Amino acid sequence: MSPVPGMRREPGAGGPLRGVRVVEIAGLGPAPHATLLLADLGADVVRVQRPGAAARRAPGQQPPRGRRIVELDLKTAEGSSGVLALVARADVLVEGFRPGVMERAGLGPAECAAANPRLVYARMTGWGQSGPLAPTAGHDINYIGLTGVLDAIGRKGAPPTVPLNLVGDFGGGSLYLALGVLAALLERASSGCGQVVDAAIVDGTSSLAQAIWALRGAGRWRDERGTNRLDSGAPFYDTYRTCDGGHMAVGALEPVFYERFVTGLGLDPASLPPQDDPAGWPELREWFAKAFASRTREEWTATFVGSDACVTPVLSFDEAAEHPHLAARRTIVEVDGVRQPAPAPRFSRTPAPDPQRPPPEPAGLDAVLATWAESGA
Numbered sequence: 001m002s003p004v005p006g007m008r009r010e011p012g013a014g015g016p017l018r019g020v021r022v023v024e025i026a027g028l029g030p031a032p033h034a035t036l037l038l039a040d041l042g043a044d045v046v047r048v049q050r051p052g053a054a055a056r057r058a059p060g061q062q063p064p065r066g067r068r069i070v071e072l073d074l075k076t077a078e079g080s081s082g083v084l085a086l087v088a089r090a091d092v093l094v095e096g097f098r099p100g101v102m103e104r105a106g107l108g109p110a111e112c113a114a115a116n117p118r119l120v121y122a123r124m125t126g127w128g129q130s131g132p133l134a135p136t137a138g139h140d141i142n143y144i145g146l147t148g149v150l151d152a153i154g155r156k157g158a159p160p161t162v163p164l165n166l167v168g169d170f171g172g173g174s175l176y177l178a179l180g181v182l183a184a185l186l187e188r189a190s191s192g193c194g195q196v197v198d199a200a201i202v203d204g205t206s207s208l209a210q211a212i213w214a215l216r217g218a219g220r221w222r223d224e225r226g227t228n229r230l231d232s233g234a235p236f237y238d239t240y241r242t243c244d245g246g247h248m249a250v251g252a253l254e255p256v257f258y259e260r261f262v263t264g265l266g267l268d269p270a271s272l273p274p275q276d277d278p279a280g281w282p283e284l285r286e287w288f289a290k291a292f293a294s295r296t297r298e299e300w301t302a303t304f305v306g307s308d309a310c311v312t313p314v315l316s317f318d319e320a321a322e323h324p325h326l327a328a329r330r331t332i333v334e335v336d337g338v339r340q341p342a343p344a345p346r347f348s349r350t351p352a353p354d355p356q357r358p359p360p361e362p363a364g365l366d367a368v369l370a371t372w373a374e375s376g377a
Contacts, residue, residue: 015042031096039066156226172205246297
């Protein structure tokens with residue numbers, strides 16, 4: 001991974017989390033994504049998974065990058081003792097089971113703290129470790145549905161639109177888990193003590209929606225979908241279809257950007273309803289839709305590129321990977337023939353290491369413990 005242009009990579013730099021040891025108890029969704037983020041920034045992540053899990057993986061499916069794998073059966077005394085051996089030399093443990101599962105395996109916070117009082121024990125769940133719904137199942141759509149966020153996503157007069165699970169699982173989930181881990185590690189530097197991080201998707205998603213809660217509190221947000229400036233209600237913050245079936249994304253909120261957007265469409269701002277008068281929004285939408293439908297996506301892209309009109313093409317994943325801006329920053333890289341996002345964010349003095357292909361075979365527990373011992377537990 002090349003650093004940001006102009007930044008200098010120091011010899012041997014391995015990311016800002018170099019030397020941090022993480023034990024990941026294998027699971028699905030936001031927990032392994034959080035450990036991927038930590039691994040991307042240089043942490044040494046060891047994934048503990050059930051014996052034979054690699055053989056049961058679907059054809060072409062790869063484990064998350066940037067970690068070694070150890071196979072242990074947590075339902076056995078030998079498996080639990082193996083995890084505790086890793087915990088004794090680790091900085092962080094990450095698990096994503098329902099409350100009580102790790103305790104029943106003899107690997108709860110109390111047992112792990114006894115093995116390592118400095119351990120940051122990070123728990124990822126949808127509902128959290130407490131509350132009436134804590135023991136029940138759920139998925140991203142349920143979590144964001146309960147927080148009010150799903151109700152706010154969609155067009156006027158239409159049912160809520162189900163977004164990709166980036167909002168709950170990864171936005172409100174893995175990012176907040178990673179944030180909690182980093183905060184606990186920072187606090188440990190002064191206290192010398194570990195602690196439990198209770199990361200719940202309902203909490204993180206609600207935190208992500210802080211700006212919407214603030215707008216509601218100020219009387220500047222309507223709870224009816226598709227009627228606000230940022231939820232497709234405003235015609236200058238929406239997508240439009242072009243004559244070749246493509247789409248353009250418009251985010252011309254500020255007056256100076258809005259004027260450049262309108263003139264770029266070939267329209268006269270003085271002949272249109274005022275930008276901030278909702279009564280005129282239906283007419284504005286008709287004008288904008290008619291204009292965009294007259295040309296191709298590439299023609300409109302060429303018209304607005306570099307114009308500060310806040311208009312960009314809506315690209316597919318493959319198109320995004322090849323866009324000149326993302327290509328210049330190497331935002332999307334290829335690891336073992338598979339396209340994937342590069343580590344983020346970027347650092348001037350301790351740049352993240354290049355993403356590595358997943359290991360072909362699980363590592364032995366003794367081998368991992370030996371390397372951790374050699375580097376100073």
